[in-house]
Amino acid sequence: MNQDSDYNTTPVPVTCGSNISNSTVGSKGGKNHHLFCPTQTGRVEASTCGSSFETEIQTNGTTRDSNCADCPADSNASCVGFNFRPGECYEIVVGGDGVSGDYVLSMNCTIANTTVVPVGCGSVVTGSTVG
16 A cells, blocks of 8 residues: 555645545545654544545555444445554555545544653552553
């Protein structure tokens, strides 16, 4: 999936909170290529709820989940969830099985709490991983 020539020529950048409206009509292979390069650690659900055709999402080998939590069961949505970390970029490809149309790509993220607590040799630290 890392060859731009297999999809539209320029990857469309997406970030946490993005809602991108686009179309695969006229795109090479009927697919559009997006690039997600987070600056924090967390988890994302990328979904195409609100699309005009039955979409499929692929990303770095992660299998899609056809049960999108935020979309009606009878929608044309596809979604995929995965953990992310800073310094990594993730390709997200939106297309259909031989069909094209308009789609909305939504990036819903949960950012991990990555507070660093300094600990010295011999120190005793108490805390919680809740929340």
